[in-house]
Amino acid sequence: MNEQKYLLHVKDLTKVFIIGGRFLGVKLVAVNKESFSISQDKPEIFTIAGETGSGKTTLARMILGLLEPTSGEILYKGVNIAKLNSKKDRKNFMREVQPIFQNPFEAFNPLKRVDSYLYETAVNFGVVSNKGEAKEVVNKMLEVVGLSLREIEKRYPHELSGGQLQRVSIARALITTPSLLVADEPVSMVDASLRMSIVNLFKDLKEKMGVSVIYITHDLATAYYISDRIAIMYRGNIVEMGPVEKVMLNPLHPYTKLLIASVPEADIDKRWTGEIKLSTQEVKEFTKLGCKFSERCDEKDSKCINEEPKKVFVDDRWVMCHKYAKN
Numbered sequence: 557m558n559e560q561k562y563l564l565h566v567k568d569l570t571k572v573f574i575i576g577g578r579f580l581g582v583k584l585v586a587v588n589k590e591s592f593s594i595s596q597d598k599p600e601i602f603t604i605a606g607e608t609g610s611g612k613t614t615l616a617r618m619i620l621g622l623l624e625p626t627s628g629e630i631l632y633k634g635v636n637i638a639k640l641n642s643k644k645d646r647k648n649f650m651r652e653v654q655p656i657f658q659n660p661f662e663a664f665n666p667l668k669r670v671d672s673y674l675y676e677t678a679v680n681f682g683v684v685s686n687k688g689e690a691k692e693v694v695n696k697m698l699e700v701v702g703l704s705l706r707e708i709e710k711r712y713p714h715e716l717s718g719g720q721l722q723r724v725s726i727a728r729a730l731i732t733t734p735s736l737l738v739a740d741e742p743v744s745m746v747d748a749s750l751r752m753s754i755v756n757l758f759k760d761l762k763e764k765m766g767v768s769v770i771y772i773t774h775d776l777a778t779a780y781y782i783s784d785r786i787a788i789m790y791r792g793n794i795v796e797m798g799p800v801e802k803v804m805l806n807p808l809h810p811y812t813k814l815l816i817a818s819v820p821e822a823d824i825d826k827r828w829t830g831e832i833k834l835s836t837q838e839v840k841e842f843t844k845l846g847c848k849f850s851e852r853c854d855e856k857d858s859k860c861i862n863e864e865p866k867k868v869f870v871d872d873r874w875v876m877c878h879k880y881a882k883n
């Protein structure tokens with residue numbers, strides 16, 4: 557297989573956490589042998605959506621190299637990121653794959669001026685050689701995200717709104733001219749009225765700068781507006797993955813159907829109801845045999861309870877449901 561055609565290739569990626577003690581603990585498979593890829597030639601917005609505890613953040617942290625997989629591989633431009641041994645290679649990877657986190661107030665030290673972060677990023681990653689030169693690059697990236705240096709110069713994080721600060725963190729990510737942004741719930745802490753303008757920014761970045769984005773979200777409405785493809789996660793598995801229009805307008809997996817049915821149209825502030833925190837129920841679902849969704853599924857039969865479904869390709873997307881498996 558020609559790996560060079562992929563910007564990112566996630567192969568059979570698994571993360572197991574042992575909860576409740578090393579010897580007597582329960583194995584929780586937070587990400588279960590998942591695979592997907594993003595092409596090098598065609599930038600795209602790839603959304604990973606699902607309820608709390610479906611494994612989205614765990615997947616994102618592995619892609620960013622912040623969490624070691626239990627098994628499987630993540631290839632970036634054909635190179636396994638676990639094998640980036642030299643400081644130079646790791647820095648290069650960090651330069652090209654930039655994170656955007658949920659809470660911008662946690663990403664900035666409250667006692668440090670926000671502009672100084674931007675200058676430091678430009679200098680530390682060798683984009684420019686000194687702060688004087690950095691100003692021009694920083695201002696350019698701030699303009700890309702709809703701000704200017706004048707608006708944020710000498711300001712501390714608490715002097716900016718959540719929306720402004722999230723834009724600053726996107727500008728900071730862009731300074732290194734990344735190829736991929738991994739944005740984990742980037743608008744969930746932002747005022748509802750500003751969310752759409754920030755997610756639209758991702759679309760602009762893709763179209764104007766050729767940046768691909770992995771957009772992790774609870775929010776199917778924003779996902780629908782900006783994504784090219786979507787992967788729906790449930791208890792560690794991608795249960796449905798394909799072009800956003802196909803998956804969202806004609807969902808096949810019973811879980812995708814349930815999610816879509818619970819999002820009122822045009823209400824981008826709506827989160828799904830019935831979220832489950834790590835509870836006995838969650839652990840039970842994560843560790844159960846068969847289809848993890850079977851207990852909640854109206855369409856289940858005995859096979860669903862005992863046998864894990866395989867992924868099958870139907871109507872342009874992958875679905876992990878016995879209903880679609882060919883006999």
Ligand SMILES: Nc1ncnc2c1ncn2[C@@H]1O[C@H](COP(=O)(O)OP(=O)(O)OP(=O)(O)O)[C@@H](O)[C@H]1O
Pocket residue numbers: 573574575584586606607608609610611612613614615834838
């Ligand atoms: N360090 C850890 N140790 C043990 N269990 C963990 C750890 N990190 C995550 N988990 C568990 O793995 C599962 C997946 O968590 P993860 O944070 O990836 O889900 P998520 O879909 O991103 O949810 P959220 O939207 O709440 O961030 C959850 O049951 C979580 O409790």
